Structure formats: C-alpha cells, structure tokens
Amino acid sequence: AQSVTQLDSQVPVFEEAPVELRCNYSSSVSVYLFWYVQYPNQGLQLLLKYLSGSTLVKGINGFEAEFNKSQTSFHLRKPSVHISDTAEYFCAVSEGRAGANNLFFGTGTRLTVIP
C-alpha cells in the first residue's frame, strides 16, 4: 500500500511571504500525485495533479508543485501567500495502474497566513 507523509502539521507564514508545504510518498511503482485544499467545514478542492509529463505542475490560486522521482517528493509552493490561503492542505497519491483508483492521503498541513 501507498503511504504519504506530510512532515509539517502546521505552517504559519506572513502574508505575501513564500511558502512550501512538503510531501513525500513511498511507492515502488509509478504513481499519480495530487494536492487538495480543504477550507473549514467544506469538502476537498483539487489544487493540482501530476499524471505524467513535465515535473513542474501549475495549479489554481497560484500554487505549483514539483514531482521529484528520485526523492519521492511532491512539494507544494506558492511565491506569495494571501490571507485567503489559510486552510488545510492534503497531499494524495494513487497507483499508476488500471483499477487502482483510490487515493491515499497524508495527514494534512494546516497553513495559517498571518496578516
């Protein structure tokens, strides 16, 4: 089974500062990678995904992530955060094979943007 590690459970950052949320996964097979954002009392919204191709993936709200196969990482970055980015962020992985559709999630990173 896959496992996803988000080392930082909480990340406080000042408004307009850059941020990086870390995600590492364990897998011996090819994977698909995702970042989701969850606002309080809401469902998850897809920020971006990596399926194949370019290892630098751009998503919504100015976020991007880079797939690093050798380090089995998929860190999420934003060059300048806004107050509205305060939310819980989840990294997820699914196996890149037919029939393996379910997602394995990390425990989440709570991003708090400080005015």
Place this chain on the structure above:
Amino acid sequence: NAGVMQNPRHLVRRRGQEARLRCSPMKGHSHVYWYRQLPEEGLKFMVYLQKENIIDESGMPKERFSAEFPKEGPSILRIQQVVRGDSAAYFCASSPSVHEQYFGPGTRLTVT
C-alpha cells in the same frame, strides 16, 4: 453542472442506531468513492463503486458498514448499530474516469 452533493450535511445518531449517508455524483460521473476523515487526520479510503457494482471495498470495516450505488438514485453509505468511534466526516467523491476525483462537502456524523 452541480457539484457532488451529499446529504445530510450533519447527522446525529445515538449509539445503536443506523446512519444512512447519501451521495449524488456529478452528472455524467459513473465512479463513486467514499472516504472517512477522523478528527485531526487525513482522509482514509473506504470503498469504490461503479453503477450497481462494488469495485474495491478494501477500506471498509468488515462489520456494520455497507455501500451501494444503484442504477437509479444516489450512492448510499450505511452504518448499522453506530458506535462513538464512527463519529467522523464522511466524504464522497465522484469521477468521470480514473485519476480525477471531485469531492462533496461531506456529512459530519456525530454519535452520542
């Protein structure tokens, strides 16, 4: 195109009662997934269904939990004889194909 709909949004049940959670996928989506989120944790996969078929139920507890996705109507996650440990947020996701899941707002179940 309406998003994934779940109801109820909040559900309170006493220990021993049954909980029925409903999920209407996005129009045109034939894949439905159920996940459970315990407090301060990430989502854990429970079950993956296509119309009238359970494809993968490897994350479902062996007892008291069942899921269906009938030909007509929403997908249902049913929990019989609920216990306090079942208190969680239950999320449904739907997909038109593999690798792109759209999540509903969740049902927050509280067992008293």
